[in-house]
Amino acid sequence: MCTHTPRCPSADSPDREAAHVVASHPEQGWSLLCNGVLLFEDTGELLPNGQVIAPHRNLTVVA
Incomplete structure (x- = not known):
């Protein structure tokens, strides 16, 4: 799907979240x-193959 140069990471790459946003619905x-x-x-x-990746945000501890 990516037409950027250089190409964005593929959906199965560990850095897949670095790809460009094409539609945003905040x-x-x-x-x-x-x-x-x-x-x-x-x-x-949610990956294109249907695989679900669980949330993985870093937890910030406030003292």
């Missing part, structure tokens, strides 16, 4: 990346 909490990944505001992901 009111619904998701963005579509040019590699076909749906990225959710809670850091969960």
Whole structure:
């Protein structure tokens, strides 16, 4: 799907979240990346093959 130069990371790359956003719906909490990944505001992901990646945001501890 990516037409950028250099090409964005593929959906199965560890750095897939670095791909360009092609559609953003912050009111619904998701963005579509040019590699076909749906990225959710809670850091969960839905890959083009249907695989679900659980949210993985870093927890910040406030003392």
